[in-house]
Amino acid sequence: MRAIVIGFATSAVIAATAAAQDTEEEIDFCNVDPEIYSTVLAERLVGAWQVRNLQGYLVRNGQRVALPPLVETTETMSIIGGELSFTMDDGQGPFAIRFIDPGEEGWTIDPDPDDPTENEVALSSGDMALAQGCESDQDFVRLYVEGTNMSEAGPVNFKVRMFVVNDFTIYGVVEGTVPGQNMMARRVMQATKL
Numbered sequence: 001m002r003a004i005v006i007g008f009a010t011s012a013v014i015a016a017t018a019a020a021q022d023t024e025e026e027i028d029f030c031n032v033d034p035e036i037y038s039t040v041l042a043e044r045l046v047g048a049w050q051v052r053n054l055q056g057y058l059v060r061n062g063q064r065v066a067l068p069p070l071v072e073t074t075e076t077m078s079i080i081g082g083e084l085s086f087t088m089d090d091g092q093g094p095f096a097i098r099f100i101d102p103g104e105e106g107w108t109i110d111p112d113p114d115d116p117t118e119n120e121v122a123l124s125s126g127d128m129a130l131a132q133g134c135e136s137d138q139d140f141v142r143l144y145v146e147g148t149n150m151s152e153a154g155p156v157n158f159k160v161r162m163f164v165v166n167d168f169t170i171y172g173v174v175e176g177t178v179p180g181q182n183m184m185a186r187r188v189m190q191a192t193k194l
Contacts, residue, residue, distance in 0.1 A: 030132060030133065030135070032141050041141065049074065049076070049170070050193075053073075054190070056186050057185070057187075058183060070187075084099075099141065100142035108125045108126065109123075109172065132165055132166070142164075143160075143163075154178065157178075159176075160172055167193065171189070173188055
């Protein structure tokens with residue numbers, strides 16, 4: 001199953017890269033100059049994104065419960081006050097997106113070995129680097145956003161760590177906690193520019 005997912009993701013990355021080359025000046029997403037993060041690159045990320053929050057898990061008081069995938073949403077990236085930001089499909093936000101400098105501590109996206117459902121659907125960031133032809137997942141532009149949004153259950157504090165694979169593909173992990181409760185939810189997300 002994992003081989004099929006990797007093959008599908010590789011095809012999607014190649015197709016998205018070809019589309020990007022047809023519409024704009026090419027950027028080597030394995031080696032983006034940090035000097036253009038907040039200008040050229042931010043402008044290229046502006047627009048509507050289809051976000052797929054894949055299945056994940058919730059840990060509450062030490063007990064793990066599987067979470068089904070969420071309904072796809074459309075989030076919007078825009079530049080507000082000179083900062084790249086995103087707004088949720090229900091209008092919550094904007095939330096500032098921070099570009100991670102190449103010298104900052106890195107992170108990876110690795111399917112949780114204790115979660116077989118996540119291992120079926122999630123690619124590691126190393127797989128994505130391989131598909132894109134990068135030497136390492138740390139070559140990708142990395143984005144980080146955190147904030148609090150209101151859900152049906154109340155406020156949720158969230159953190160999202162993302163890799164920009166190309167103009168049309170972002171891959172990352174969403175983690176959420178509920179203030180005052182001993183629980184944490186985690187799921188892999190994929191975003192495709194519309």
